[in-house]
Amino acid sequence: MSQQQYSAYLKSQMQGKYTQLDLAKKDALSLMHHYKDLQPKMDRFIYNDGSTKNLMSLCGTIPVNYKGTTYNIPIAIWLQESHPQLPPLCFVKPTSNMQVKQGKHVDANGRVYLPYLNEWTPHRHTLIGLTQVLVAMFGEEPPVFAKPKNRTPYPTPGYTAQGPPTTNYQPNVMSPYPPAMPSQQPTPYPATNTPGYPGYPPQPGYPPVNTSPYPPQPHQPVVQPMQQKDQSLDENMIKASLRSAANDRLKLRLKETLSQAEAENSQLKQVGSELKGGQERLQTIIKKLQLEIDEADANIIMLEQKNEEAKQEIELTEKKQDDLDVDDIVMATTPVYRQIVTSFAEEQALEDTIYYLGEALRKDVLDVDTFLKHVRSLSRQQFMLRAVIQKARKSAGLANIY
Template identity: 45%
Template sequence: MIDTDRLRNWLKQYHNPDVAYREIISVTNQYKGLQPEQSLYNFNDGSMIELVNLSGTIPVRYKGSVYNIPICIWLMDTHPQNAPICYVKPTSDMSIKVSMFVDQSGKIYLPYLHDWLPNESDLLGLIQVLIVTFGEQPPVFAKASDPYSSNTFMSQPSGSYMPPYPTGYPPANNFGGYPPYPPTSNNAYPGYAPYQTPYPPYPGNNFGAPQPPVGTGTIKEEHIRESLMTALEEKLLRRMKEQFQQNQAELDTLKRTQDELRQGKSKLDGILSRLEKEKNDLDKNITMLQDKEQELEKAIERISNQESIDVDDAVTTTAPLYKQLLNAFAEEAALEDTIYYMGEALRCGVIDLDVFLRQVRSLSRKQFMLRALMQKCRQKAGLNV
C-alpha cells in the first residue's frame, strides 16, 4: 500500500509535483511490482540530489512465459520536462545481458527516452515500451554454477554462444532495494539533458562473460534446432513488426484522408444549404415582383380608361380655412418668383435701379402680409407652424 502523504512530501521539491504524483499512482495501480522510494542519486560530476524512483519488477513475456525483470526508474525533479533515468538492477543470481538497449552498468537506452516529449511521453508509456523491448531482447540472464553446462549457454552451429532463456525470477513482492547508482556519463546535473547523444556502440556477441571452449560433445541436435527456431522467430518478429509499422502508417494516412474528406463534406453541405436558402429567397422575390408587376399593369389599364382630370379641379379643399391658406401660399410663391425675375432684369439692365427698388419694396410688403396670414391660418387649423 502506497503512503500517499509521504509520496506528496517527497515530490514537494519537484517542479510539477501534481503531474509526477498522478503518473506514479497510475503506474503503481497497474504494475503492483513497482513501489516509489526516495534516495540520493549520484551524478557523474559528483553532485547528489534526493530523487523519487520506482523500484521493483515488471512482467515481461518471453517465449510463452512471464518473467519478473528488476528495474529502477529515477524521476528528475524537472519531470516531465526531462526524461527519467532507467536501470536494470539484477539480483545476485542474475547477470546483465549487454545489448543496444542496456550497457554494462545496467543503464537503459531507448528511442522513447531519447525522443522524450514532455506533453506526450509518460511513465506508463515508458514501462509498456520496456516490456515490449525486453520481451524481444531480455536484459538479464541467470547465472549457473557450471559455466560449461548446457543450462548456462546454448551453443550454435557457428561455434559462438548465446545466453539461455531467462529463468523464473523472484516475484515482485520479494524484490529488495538497491544501492545508489554509480555515476554515469552524459548525466551531469544541473543542466541535465538526458539522451541527447547517439547510443554508444555495444559489441554484438559480448555478454560480459568469457567464452567457453566448445567441444563436439556440447553441441546437440536439440540445441541446433532450438537455435534455428530462435533465429527464425526473431526474423519473423522483425518482419511482422515492420509490416505492422507499415500498415499502421498507411492506416494513419487513410484516417487523415478520411478526416479531410469529412471536413470537405461538411463545408460542401454548408455551401449547399446556403445556396438552397438563397434560391428560396430568390424565388420569393421573383413571385413578389411578378405580383407587383400585375398590380401596376392593372393600375395603368384603369387609369388609361378614365377621363382626363383637371389639375385645378383635383386640388379642392374641404374647408374655407384650408382654401384661404392654399390661396395665400400660391400667391406668396408667385411673389417670390416675381422678385427673383426682377433681380434678373436689373442684372441684365432691362429696368432701372429706382424702379427695381420701388417694385421690390411693394412686393416684399405684400409677401410679408401673406406669410403672416398663412401662419395665422395654420394656427387656427391646428397645423404645425
C-alpha cells in the first residue's frame, strides 16, 4: 500500500475514536515510512481489568542487529485513544516457533517497559524514537528466542559419566531468532564452584535465570567426576564479570539516550524548518503591508494638495464674485463641448420660437400661410442643429440624446 492508501485507511478507522486524529495519523505514517514491515490494523485490545477497546495497532517486524547477525523481531505497537498525549502500548508478539524471553524490559506476556515510555512527553517523544530505542535494546538483549527442537539429555543422578564431554548441538538450519536458553534441570553435581564454567553469583530481586545481559547460549553440558573437590571462584574473574555486566548496561543506556536525542533532534529540525517557512511568509506579508502604507501616504499627500488647490480656487471665486460673467461660467473648455453647448442652446431657442408661433396662430395673430412659412424655415434649422449635436456628442464619446 502507498502512503496515500495508508493515510486514507488510518483516517477511516480512527475517525471519531481518536481525539487528536491528525497528530496520531502523522506519527503512524512517519513510523511506517521508516519501517516498511509495520502494517496498520484496527483490532480489539484487552486490558488487565478485562475491559476491551478497539485501538489502532502497528504490527510487523523490525530489524535488530545482534552480534553481527540481523534478526526480524515481531512487535505490536498499540496507539491509545488520546495519542500522543498518552504513551503507546508496546508488545513483543512471538510466532509459533518462538518464545518470549522474560528480562529487565520485557515481562512474561511480552509487554515492553522502557524509560522512554515512562518519560513520554507529547510533541517530544515519537513512535520513531520509540522504535529506535527498541532496536538498540533488543540488539543488547533479544526479547525472543527460537524454541529448541531437541535437547541434549542430562545424565541421571547416581551414575558416573563415561568418555569425553558431549559436544554442542548444532541444528541443520540456522534459526532466524536468537538461540534458546534450556530450562533449569536438576544436576547431579553441586550447583556452585563448577570448574571451567563459573557463573555469576545470584543477585537479590532477580530470578536465578537470565541474569546475564546477553541472550543465553545453547546448553553445553560438562561432565565432571563426582569426587572432584569444589573450587572457589577466582576474584579477578568475578571482577571481570561485574565489569562486563556494568559495561553492557551502560552501553544500553547510552544507546537509548542517543536514540532519543536523535529523534528529538530530527523533530526540532522539522519544527525549525516550519518556523523558517513561517518567517519568510511573515516577511512577505510585512513587505506588502509596507507598500500599501507607502501608497496610502502618497494618496494622502496628493489629497491634501488637491484640497489646498480647491481652497485657493474658492477664495479666488469669492473675491471675483461681483465681476463674474454668466456666459464665462457655463462656457465649455474644449471646442467640441463648446460646440455642443452652443448648438443645444440654439436648438432650444428654435423650439421655443416654434411654440410661440403656434400660440400666435391659435389666437389669430398670424394667418396659416405666414405660420407655415416660418415654421418650415425654423424646422429646417432645428434639424441641422440636432444633426450637429449628435455628431459632436459621438466624437466626444457621449451618449445620444435623440
